[in-house]
Amino acid sequence: MLDQKPKRVPATRLRRVRNIQANPQVALVVDQYDEDWRRLWYLLLTGTAELLEAGDEQARAIGLLRQKYPQYRQMSIEAKDSPVIKITPTSVAAWGDWR
Numbered sequence: 518m519l520d521q522k523p524k525r526v527p528a529t530r531l532r533r534v535r536n537i538q539a540n541p542q543v544a545l546v547v548d549q550y551d552e553d554w555r556r557l558w559y560l561l562l563t564g565t566a567e568l569l570e571a572g573d574e575q576a577r578a579i580g581l582l583r584q585k586y587p588q589y590r591q592m593s594i595e596a597k598d599s600p601v602i603k604i605t606p607t608s609v610a611a612w613g614d615w616r
Contacts, residue, residue, distance in 0.1 A: 529600070537566045543604055549615070558613025565607065568600035575601050 537543065543566040548559035569575035578601040583589045593599075 533602075534568065534600070537568060537602065541566045545604060547615075549613075556614070558615040559611070560615055561610040562604065562606050563608045564604045566602055566604050569603050570600045574603070578603070 543564060545562045545564075546559060547562075549557060551557060569578065576595070579589070579594055582594075
């Protein structure tokens with residue numbers, strides 16, 4: 518989600534947005550660090566990204582974000598200049614006990 522947090526440029530001019538527009542192939546890493554290395558894990562998701570600027574799917578994503586994060590309830594994040602970044606996975610790699 519490209520929200521209303523302060524930025525130096527409009528959200529639609531952010532590097533991550535321009536990168537998706539130029540090449541929608543993306544990777545997302547989620548990891549957990551712990552001093553006890555037996556608890557380390559990561560997920561690497563690769564896929565195709567797209568910007569959702571309107572429609573039911575964008576509205577559903579915004580609704581879910583607002584349920585989870587109260588600060589989004591006060592933001593006007595439905596605007597075209599606040600698209601949701603959707604990733605459609607093509608592969609997932611995992612290591613450790615991530616569940």
